[in-house]
Amino acid sequence: MVHKTVILAGGKGTRLGSISKKIPKPLQLIDGIPILHHQIALLARYGINEIYIIANYLCEQIEDSLQEIKKQKHLKINVHKESKELGTVGGIKEIEHTLTEDFFVLYGDIMLDVDLHRIAAFHSKNNSDATLVVHPTDHPRDSDLLGVDTSNKIIDFYPKHVRDLDAVHPNISNAGMYLFSPKLLPLLTEGVKADFGKDIFPNVIDKLNMYAYNTPEYLKDMGTPDRIEKVRKDFKNGIVQARNLSQKQKAIFIDRDGVINKFVGYISKPTQLVVFDNAIKAIKKINTSNFLAIVITNQPVVARGLCSIEELQEIHHTLEFTLGNAGAKLDAIFFCPHHPDKGFEGENVDYKKDCRCRKPKTGMIEDAVTQFNIDVEESYFIGDTWRDITCGTNANLKTILVGDTQQETNVIPTSKAKNLLEAVQQIIK
Ligand SMILES: [Zn+2]
Incomplete structure (x- = not known):
């Protein structure tokens, strides 16, 4: 069983333009409820009771929005304000003392509905140290892709800024959710701004057992106003919920x-x-x-x-x-x-x-x-x-x-x- 999750909610959401100036991305509403709250509800449904939210931009708003949820006794929610803007990695390093067992990591701007028990079962069956939730993209040519062997062990990363865009690779890319063992933590550097996809994964691949969990379930980032609209529509039509593999x-x-x-x-x-x-x-x-x-x-x-x-x-x-x-x-x-x-x-x-x-x-x-x-x-x-x-x-x-x-x-x-x-x-x- 996994009990802990870190939500990375520090991003500025610059691609959202004016709509994220006043409201941070994790608080954008889907069906009247902030994405962050949808995420917490999903985690709670799967027995995750310790949630660490790493915030930076408009942190106070994020904290304020959680007042009601925090009253739920079975949930322990901590908002950690990064000491400075540290990308996706540095904030985790700052709270590493609390991450003593396997933990999920989730980006705060992802709308998702996935069966967490299946991911955890895959992770433990493979004795994985870092499981990356992945899915096919509809534009592999200009995406960051990764390579796997026949057992889904990750054998290489092909970031778009360094690879030959015409070369053929497996069509799988990061969906914005990970399950990590604490073994990852000593490999992260303190106080340094870094990104998992670009700076960390390619450098730890020969030190950790890394696996790709490929799923048709719904995980979509809300990077642009168009995408937010698409997610709102999908949620309304029941598509987000229906793809969860427990159904x-x-x-x-x-x-x-x-x-x-x-x-x-x-x-x-x-x-x-x-x-x-x-x-x-x-x-x-x-x-x-x-x-x-x-x-x-x-x-x-x-x-x-x-x-x-x-x-x-x-x-x-x-x-x-x-x-x-x-x-x-x-x-x-x-x-x-x-x-x-x-x-x-x-x-x-x-x-x-x-x-x-x-x-x-x-x-x-x-x-x-x-x-x-x-x-x-x-x-x-x-x-x-x-x-x-x-x-x-x-x-x-x-x-x-x-x-x-x-x-x-x-x-x-x-x-x-x-x-x-x-x-x-x-x-x-
Ligand atoms: Zn056969």
Whole structure:
């Protein structure tokens, strides 16, 4: 259990222009309630009872706004005024004596609704010292990105001001929330203005176990007046709350080859990927609905020895980066690298097995259901072969067969469509 959280509420909010001159960003109202108060309510719901708010700009206003909340006996709220403006890091260093166990860090201008228990479980399962909550962006080309291995361990940072903007990286970026072990604290320097993303993380990556927790839940910063308006609308429409993974989610599962990208036989290199235009439109449509977009793909290329797991991951990063630059995002990709038939030249014997994940088996769907708390009855599988339709049917999903497959089969989909876009249009009217 995590009991402590630090909220970084010191920013000046210069991008907000005149609207933040009198009211600091954490006190901007969403549905009549300051963001900071929404954050405290979320934390309290998950049993966090010690909250440290590091403030600077208009600190007195922040303190005044908390008078009522502070009367709640189970909550211990401390406002710490930075001795000077210390960026996002210096303020934490000033209160480090109180941070003796794992603690969340949250930026005061982020509207969020996330399942904190899931983050904490991920953090402890991986024995992580620093877990960064991340999500895909709809503009990866000019975002600060980070690199992960197949177990989501962070292996590199790619800040936009130092990297080649055309180079392909995983489309994941910082969402503004961390879970830290106190092991981080000795690595921070006192009295120095610093920023986690730019100054700290790239320098501690070889000293700490750092993990990326990738989530489709709602976390949005309120950096500009436009974004505040967007968040207000989302909150009103229930989108902020509905994405919390403690609530059942709806998903559209999608096969990869022949549905999202052109079928060209086995794909073992990123350059072989040709993404369909209709697929980009379809995924964008899913992204603006209340469905998750999740790829479920058999990739026996690994078992056949045509590429390694790392190379397959590079192919998927390329797919996500390409989609991301067109404004579309996948919430997850599940793949089966196995194949049951042994005895071929060049094969990778480690992956030659009768696994639980190769479609039409339902192992990948089951993993996704657990990870994202998916309601199968409300979810769909879109694919172009009998394997996809059988897998979807076996997993109790509704199924849509796309393309003009001529295969003789007695497998019957719920419906048919020309391509992914048409299939998605059937689901989301
Ligand atoms: Zn498998």
